[in-house]
Amino acid sequence: MSASSNPTAASPVKSVPHAGRLDAVGYLIALAGIVRRELLRFFHQKERFFSAMVRPLVWLFIFAAGFRNTLGTSITPPYETYVLYEAYVIPGLAVMIQLFNGMQSSLSMVYDREVGSMKVLLTSPYPRWTLLLAKLVAGVSVSIVQAYAFLAIAWFWDTGIPPVGYLAALPAFLASGLMLGAIGLFLSSLVRQLENFASVMNFVIFPMFFASSALYPLWQVRASSEWLYLICQANPFTHAVELVRFALYGRFEPVACAVVVGTGLLFFTLAVIAYDPGRGIMARRGGPAGEAA
Numbered sequence: 001m002s003a004s005s006n007p008t009a010a011s012p013v014k015s016v017p018h019a020g021r022l023d024a025v026g027y028l029i030a031l032a033g034i035v036r037r038e039l040l041r042f043f044h045q046k047e048r049f050f051s052a053m054v055r056p057l058v059w060l061f062i063f064a065a066g067f068r069n070t071l072g073t074s075i076t077p078p079y080e081t082y083v084l085y086e087a088y089v090i091p092g093l094a095v096m097i098q099l100f101n102g103m104q105s106s107l108s109m110v111y112d113r114e115v116g117s118m119k120v121l122l123t124s125p126y127p128r129w130t131l132l133l134a135k136l137v138a139g140v141s142v143s144i145v146q147a148y149a150f151l152a153i154a155w156f157w158d159t160g161i162p163p164v165g166y167l168a169a170l171p172a173f174l175a176s177g178l179m180l181g182a183i184g185l186f187l188s189s190l191v192r193q194l195e196n197f198a199s200v201m202n203f204v205i206f207p208m209f210f211a212s213s214a215l216y217p218l219w220q221v222r223a224s225s226e227w228l229y230l231i232c233q234a235n236p237f238t239h240a241v242e243l244v245r246f247a248l249y250g251r252f253e254p255v256a257c258a259v260v261v262g263t264g265l266l267f268f269t270l271a272v273i274a275y276d277p278g279r280g281i282m283a284r285r286g287g288p289a290g291e292a293a
Contacts, residue, residue, distance in 0.1 A: 031134040038105075038138035042145070052101065052146045053153070056093035060154060064089055076217060078249040079160075087159045091245035092214025094150055098143040098177045099209060099237065103201050105139030106184030129272045136185060136268065140177035147173055165248040172247035175257065176240035179264035183236075186267045189274035212238040236263040 042048060064086035079088075151166060187200055211228065212235050213221075222229035232238050239259040246253040 031130070031137065034131070034134040035138040035141055038135075038142055042142045048104075049146065049149070052097055053150060055100065056096055056150050057153065059089065059093055060086055060157070076219070078246045078251045081160075083160065084158075086157055088217070089215055090151070090154050090157075090159055090161075091248055092212070092241045093154075094147045094173075095176055095180075095237070095241045095244050096209055096214060097146045097150055098140075098173065098240075099180050099205060101143035101146060102139060102177065102180035102184040103187075103205055105135075105142070105181060106188040107201070109135065109185065109188040128275055132185060132268070132271055132275060136178060136181045139181045139184075140174060143177045143181070144170070144173050147177075161248050162250060165250050168250050169244055169247040172244045172257075175260045175264065176244055179236060179240060179260045179267070182264045182267040182271060186271040186274060189271055208235060208237040211235050212241055214238075214241045236260065239263075 148166070151161075155161075183204075187204065191200055209215075211231050213232060214237070218229060218232055218238070221232055236259055239253075239256040242253050243256040243260050246256070
């Protein structure tokens with residue numbers, strides 16, 4: 001048979017470099033694709049951006065304005081002078097954006113693994129932990145954009161944050177976003193239906209946020225309740241807030257950093273195990289991971 005009568009032989013298929021290869025470049029391609037998809041989804045859903053801004057701005061505009069003279073903060077690190085209440089709550093509200101975004105990203109994970117793109121990706125030859133890490137990094141990228149958008153609006157208040165603090169806070173936002181996203185990723189492995197995940201979020205988000213140093217200094221909490229103070233100290237969200245708070249003022253908090261990084265690694269490891277088709281929670285429940293196995 002001649003080449004002219006065989007269209008396949010006449011037009012050879014062009015190979016795409018690193019396509020389907022499980023090397024470092026292939027991992028980066030998969031990571032870039034998942035991050036790009038998440039960012040495009042975020043920028044195309046403008047209502048998602050505005051809804052993320054409503055909660056912290058309402059607290060800053062209304063509650064902080066009403067409490068500015070009654071709930072001011074004394075001179076405690078990292079502050080070198082007396083600060084008003086709205087200046088104190090800005091770091092906590094910025095991390096609150098990451099908390100809600102981490103849970104929302106996990107909510108999309110519950111949907112994606114059933115009928116979305118992650119259902120296909122979880123059956124790909126790539127190691128499962130790389131796909132989960134890519135999904136985690138994608139969610140953190142969106143949360144950092146939202147957090148800095150809030151800080152840009154909050155800049156019009158007299159926050160006292162030095163310009164270098166906004167750059168110094170980037171690693172802190174990255175660490176806190178990874179920790180909160182890892183917690184949400186693990187929670188998504190425990191829930192099979194979207195309706196159940198909404199109730200789980202209420203039992204996680206609000207206790208983590210209110211039992212922390214986001215809205216009030218812990219020394220004030222300790223003055224009223226020693227037990228509540230211990231709960232706040234054990235809350236990883238407290239350490240995420242303090243890590244960002246110190247970073248915004250150009251200082252490093254080693255204890256908060258250790259807790260945030262350690263908690264993030266712990267919950268990401270638990271999420272990887274839970275999504276393992278051979279021994280994870282998804283396999284025991286007969287979810288997509290188990291079916292893929």
